[in-house]
Amino acid sequence: MVQDVRYVTDEAGERVAVLLDLVTYQKLTAARSDSELLTGLSHDELVALAESALSVDAQNQLNDLLSRNIEGALSGDDLATLDRLLARVDDLNILKARARYTLDHLRPLAP
16 A cells, blocks of 8 residues: 655646655566556456456356356357357456456555
8 A cells, every 4th residue: 555655846836747665666567567467447347357257148148158168069169159158258358357356456556
């Protein structure tokens, strides 16, 4: 958490710079080198992303294909669709994990 923030002002009293404590500065600069962090998103956008899910239609289709796959009743096209949906789930889970990781990383910096 930012404990001691000081501002540098110009002659007109406008803030032109900020001084941070060393720990906060180190966390901010470390974030720039961590490619897993999702930068450029607001806190609310990260929360929305971390809580996202497949659409209802895609989830229903996935459930149907998984059930039919257990029974061995999938055509080649159905198997390809199942593979695409499972890849989408994997990508979504990775993105959600990165959003949660970013939120966890930024939490100590919140005022």
